[in-house]
Amino acid sequence: MNLLLEHRWEHALVAAVIEAASKSNGGSYLGRTAMQKLMYFLQVLNVPMRFKFRIHHYGPFSDELADTLDWLQADDVIEDRSRETRYSNYAPGENWHEIKSRFQSDLGQYQEMIDAVAKAMGGMDPDQLELIATLDFCYRWVHARGGNGPWKELTIQKFKQIKGDKFTDSKISDSYDRLARVKLIQQ
Template sequence: MEILLCNKLDDAIVAYIVKKWNEVSEVPLGRTIIQKLCYFAKSKGIPLDYDFDMYHYGPYSQNLYYRMDDMTADSVVNDDNVACKNTNIKSCKSKYMPGNNIDKLINIYKDDIDKFTADIDSVINVFHDFDHTGLELLSTIHFFQTTLSHFYNKPANKNDVIAKVKNAKGDKFKDDLISKAYDALKKAGIFEWHEKN
């Protein structure tokens, strides 16, 4: 099958993320996780042309959401739960796996992707054990930390970030868990990951 819709470096980078995640993680790669991985990859400096805004499950890009459907249509990515769309089952979730054309697309942009594989791999290695809920919390904390820091032109106060997370998430996450997650992100140097654009 020919690749018709996926014709950008962004597509190849996302394809590489899908492939690498499935090689190193046992956690199913669904819509929420791919959103968070691309958010963190962009924060790390990978040139992804997606804008992320705060959404119900954390940082979210509408364009990335639709692009995943294009990648599925081009057989770059398979959605193993796509059969559920034709049923009345409401608990079906996407599970992205490498498709028949994934290597073909990655190879088209190989020289460009090679410049970023170390950074992409580091993002995946940091987060490969987290499920969608864990990544929701971590990316939400990171989003507010970096947004507040950028807005005020100085590092954000931890308590201000926790308050923003609580406001956005309600009672979904306890204060103690948010605080520990914040400390872990800070210790790992992940707050230093922010868009360089």
């Protein structure tokens, strides 16, 4: 046994997402920002986890997830292959298979969803991930406040309060429509 730390479900889930993204997106970078967004969307899709997401500079962010990434690196479950300290490029580490075997049955229940999210979003650039994750977060915020819509207009208003003019109106609208087409949000 090479693991030094006690690991829980969320640790195995994070490492499984890193493995899935590594397999499906070849040479793409998988950094801190991308991991925050991939995990956020898995939570939206009801994969159980205890991470709490809030809006941060680059969209939905979980402090607990950031800490988990550090712990997984410390225990060689994941590794950072980046050559620059200001960026990360996560990949499965030497001890990944040990934690994977402990949580195999739990991971198996969600593997198809993990693979789908990693494939669909793992290769996106950070700005694209920031845009769609923040839009989704804003939609959920607006929707939770009640009412009957119009969801798109209200969501975009909230989005612009947070992001200002960082993204063009057409990019925001197109991204909203894409999220609606895949049924993550409503029109």
